[in-house]
Amino acid sequence: MYRFFVCALGIAGTVLGQSVDSYISSEGPIAKAGVLANIGPSGSKASGAAAGVVVASPSTSNPDYWYTWTRDSSLVFKSLIDQYTTGIDPTLRTLIDDFVSAEAHIQTVDNPSGGLTSGGLGEPKFNVDETAFTGAWGRPQRDGPALRATALITYGNYLYSSGNTTWVTDTLWPVIENDLGYVVSYWNQTTFDLWEEVSSSSFFTTAVQHRALREGAAFATTIGQTSSVSSYTTQANNLLCFLQSYWNPTGGYITANTGGGRSGKDANTVLASIHTYDPAAGCDAATFQPCSDKALSNLKVYVDSFRSVYSINSGIASNAAVATGRYPEDTYQGGNPWYLTTFAPAEQLYDALNVWAAQGSLNVTSISLPFFQQFSSSVTAGSYAASSTTYTTLTSAIKSFADGFVAINAQYTPSNGGLAEQYSRSNGSPLSAVDLTWSYASAVTAFEARNNTQFAGWGAAGLTVPSTCSTSGGGGGGGGGSTVAVTFNVDATTVYGENIYITGSVAALSSWSTGSALLLSSANYPTWSITVNLPANTAVEYKYIRKNNGAVTWESDPNNSITTPASGSTTENDTWR
Numbered sequence: 144m145y146r147f148f149v150c151a152l153g154i155a156g157t158v159l160g161q162s163v164d165s166y167i168s169s170e171g172p173i174a175k176a177g178v179l180a181n182i183g184p185s186g187s188k189a190s191g192a193a194a195g196v197v198v199a200s201p202s203t204s205n206p207d208y209w210y211t212w213t214r215d216s217s218l219v220f221k222s223l224i225d226q227y228t229t230g231i232d233p234t235l236r237t238l239i240d241d242f243v244s245a246e247a248h249i250q251t252v253d254n255p256s257g258g259l260t261s262g263g264l265g266e267p268k269f270n271v272d273e274t275a276f277t278g279a280w281g282r283p284q285r286d287g288p289a290l291r292a293t294a295l296i297t298y299g300n301y302l303y304s305s306g307n308t309t310w311v312t313d314t315l316w317p318v319i320e321n322d323l324g325y326v327v328s329y330w331n332q333t334t335f336d337l338w339e340e341v342s343s344s345s346f347f348t349t350a351v352q353h354r355a356l357r358e359g360a361a362f363a364t365t366i367g368q369t370s371s372v373s374s375y376t377t378q379a380n381n382l383l384c385f386l387q388s389y390w391n392p393t394g395g396y397i398t399a400n401t402g403g404g405r406s407g408k409d410a411n412t413v414l415a416s417i418h419t420y421d422p423a424a425g426c427d428a429a430t431f432q433p434c435s436d437k438a439l440s441n442l443k444v445y446v447d448s449f450r451s452v453y454s455i456n457s458g459i460a461s462n463a464a465v466a467t468g469r470y471p472e473d474t475y476q477g478g479n480p481w482y483l484t485t486f487a488p489a490e491q492l493y494d495a496l497n498v499w500a501a502q503g504s505l506n507v508t509s510i511s512l513p514f515f516q517q518f519s520s521s522v523t524a525g526s527y528a529a530s531s532t533t534y535t536t537l538t539s540a541i542k543s544f545a546d547g548f549v550a551i552n553a554q555y556t557p558s559n560g561g562l563a564e565q566y567s568r569s570n571g572s573p574l575s576a577v578d579l580t581w582s583y584a585s586a587v588t589a590f591e592a593r594n595n596t597q598f599a600g601w602g603a604a605g606l607t608v609p610s611t612c613s614t615s616g617g618g619g620g621g622g623g624g625s626t627v628a629v630t631f632n633v634d635a636t637t638v639y640g641e642n643i644y645i646t647g648s649v650a651a652l653s654s655w656s657t658g659s660a661l662l663l664s665s666a667n668y669p670t671w672s673i674t675v676n677l678p679a680n681t682a683v684e685y686k687y688i689r690k691n692n693g694a695v696t697w698e699s700d701p702n703n704s705i706t707t708p709a710s711g712s713t714t715e716n717d718t719w720r
C-alpha cells in the first residue's frame with residue numbers, strides 16, 4: 144500500500160536523504176496540484192465553489208469540510224503568493240486576484256460573529272458560495288484576519304514595488320486595512336484556538352497577529368496610508384510583550400493556550416514559529432524564530448510528547464523523528480498523527496539550518512542544550528563556527544532528524560500521493576478528511592524550506608520587547624481590569640450614504656484606527672448612538688468620524704475626553720463639531 148518503508152532506526156543520513164529526495168520529487172507536484180484542485184471556480188475537486196474560494200477538503204461528511212476557512216485559505220494563498228512573487232510560478236496571478244476579490248466580499252458578509260465593523264471578521268468559516276455559515280461553531284477565531292492580512296501584504300509589497308500603485312492603494316489596501324483594524328481592536332479579547340476547541344488566548348493567534356500589525360505598519364507607511372500606522376505599531380508592541388508570557392521556563396516549552404486544561408504541548412507553537420519565520424531575524428527568541436533557543440527547546444518537548452502515545456512510534460530511537468499530531472491529549476477523529484503537524488517540525492528545522500548556514504555559526508544556550516544533546520551528548524553551551532567539527536556534527540544530525548519527519552509522512556502516504564488530514568496512530572492508514580488543502584500546502588512549504596527557497600521577511604529583526612505589558616493605545620491604562628458600559632450619543636446630520644463612527648485612545652475604541660472605528664446606530668437620527676465597554680476609571684480620548692464611500696472626515700479639534708467611572712455605566716451627549 145505504501146511506497147516508502149523507511150526505518151528511522153540506524154539508517155544512514157545519506158540513504159535517508161536520498162529516499163526523502165525521491166519522495167519530494169514525486170510528492171511535490173502532487174501536493175501543488177492538490178492545493179489547486181481545491182480552489183474554485185475551476186479546481187477539479189472544488190466544483191461549485193466561488194472563484195478564489197479555497198475549500199478545506201472535498202469531504203462532505205464525517206467530517207464535512209466543504210467550507211472555506213479564513214485561516215486555511217490565507218495560509219494556502221500565502222504559499223501561492225510567495226510562489227508568484229518570487230517567480231517560481233508566474234501562472235498564479237489570476238487565481239490570486241480571484242482570492243483578493245473573494246475575501247473582499249466575504250469581509251462584508253454579516254455572520255454570527257458580527258458585521259464588517261462589529262466583529263464579523265473573526266468568523267472562522269463560510270459556505271463555499273461565500274454566504275454565512277450560521278450553525279453553532281467555536282467562534283470567533285481571531286487569527287484569520289491577521290493571516291489574511293499577511294498574505295495580502297506580501298502580494299501588495301510585490302505589486303507596489305513593481306509600479307502597480309493605484310490598484311494596491313485603491314483596491315487591495317482597504318481589504319488589508321479592515322483586517323489590521325480588526326486585529327488592533329480585538330487582539331486582547333479571548334479567541335478560539337486554531338483547532339477550534341479552546342476559548343482563551345492562543346500563542347499561534349498572538350504570534351500571527353503580531354506579525355500582521357508589524358508588517359502592516361511598514362506596508363501602510365510604504366504606500367502612504369499613514370493614518371493608523373501608530374496604532375498598528377503600538378498594538379504590535381503590546382502583542383510582542385504578551386507573546387513572551389506563553390513561555391514556560393520550567394517545562395522548556397511554549398504553552399499553546401492560556402485555557403483548555405491540557406499540558407499545553409501543541410503543534411500550535413511549531414506552526415507559529417514557521418509561519419512567523421523571518422530569514423533576516425537570525426535566531427531571535429523574542430519572536431520565537433525557528434532557530435531560537437526557545438523554539439528549539441519547545442520543538443523537542445512537543446515531539447517527545449508523541450513518542451509513547453502513538454503505537455506507530457514505538458521502537459523508534461528517542462532522538463529520531465516520529466509521527467506527531469495536534470497535541471498529545473487529542474481524541475478528535477481518533478486523535479491521530481496529522482500530515483501537516485508532522486511536516487511542521489521538519490520545516491522549522493530546515494529554516495533553522497538555513498539561518499545557521501547563512502550566519503556561519505550556531506549557538507547552544509542553557510535553554511536549547513537538551514535539544515542539541517539529542518545529537519551529541521557531550522555538547523556544551525557555546526557558539527560554534529561553521530568550521531568547527533561540533534557544528535558539522537550537529538547540523539548533519541539535525542538535517543537527518545528533519546528529514547526523518549518527511550520520511551515518516553512518506554511512509555504513510557498512500558501510493559496515489561493523496562494527503563488526508565490524519566493517519567492512524569496504530570497502523571498508519573489515512574484517516575479523516577481526504578485531500579486536505581492544508582496538508583498539501585504544508586508539504587509544499589516544507590519542501591521549499593528544505594530547498595532553502597527564500598521568501599520575504601516581515602520586520603522581525605531587532606525588535607525590543609517592552610518592559611511592561613500594556614493593553615492600551617499608550618497611557619490609557621485599564622489592562623485586564625473591570626469595564627463599564629459607556630453610551631455615546633452624538634447629534635449629527637448626515638447625507639445619504641454617510642455614517643458616523645467613533646474611534647479613540649483605547650483598544651475598545653479601536654486605538655485611533657479609522658479602518659476599524661465603531662459604527663454608531665442611526666435608529667434615533669439625528670442622534671447617533673453606541674454603547675461600548677471601556678476600561679473602568681480610565682482617562683479616554685475619542686473623536687467621531689464620518690465615512691462616506693471610503694472617504695473619512697474627522698471631527699475638528701480638540702479630542703473629546705472623559706474619565707470613565709469606577710463601576711456602573713454612563714452616557715455622554717455630544718454634538719458633532
Ligand SMILES: *[C@@H]1O[C@H](CO)[C@@H](O)[C@H](O)[C@H]1NC(C)=O
Binds near residue numbers: 236240302307310311
Ligand atoms: C495592477 O494589478 C491588478 C491586480 O492584478 C490588475 O488588475 C491591474 O490591472 C494592475 N494595474 C496595472 C497598471 O498594471
Ligand SMILES: *[C@@H]1O[C@H](CO)[C@@H](O)[C@H](O)[C@H]1NC(C)=O
Binds near residue numbers: 333623
Ligand atoms: C490582554 O493583555 C494583557 C497584557 O499583555 C494580558 O495579561 C491578558 O492576558 C490579555 N488578555 C487577552 C484575552 O488577550
Ligand SMILES: *[C@@H]1O[C@H](CO)[C@@H](O)[C@H](O)[C@H]1NC(C)=O
Binds near residue numbers: 426498504505506
Ligand atoms: C550567537 O550569539 C551571539 C551573541 O549573542 C549573536 O551575536 C549571534 O547572532 C548568535 N548567532 C546565532 C546564529 O544565533
Ligand SMILES: *[C@@H]1O[C@H](CO)[C@@H](O)[C@H](O)[C@H]1NC(C)=O
Binds near residue numbers: 167171591594
Ligand atoms: C529548489 O530550488 C531550485 C532552484 O531555485 C528549483 O529549481 C527547484 O524547483 C526547487 N525545488 C523545490 C522542491 O522547491
Ligand SMILES: *[C@@H]1O[C@H](CO)[C@@H](O)[C@H](O)[C@H]1NC(C)=O
Binds near residue numbers: 655701
Ligand atoms: C488627539 O489624540 C491623538 C492621538 O493621541 C493625537 O495625535 C492628537 O494630537 C490629539 N489632538 C489634539 C488636538 O490634542
Ligand SMILES: *[C@@H]1O[C@H](CO)[C@@H](O)[C@H](O)[C@H]1NC(C)=O
Binds near residue numbers: 714715716
Ligand atoms: C446625557 O443625556 C441623558 C439622557 O438625556 C442623561 O441621563 C445623562 O445624564 C446625560 N449625560 C451627561 C454627561 O450629561
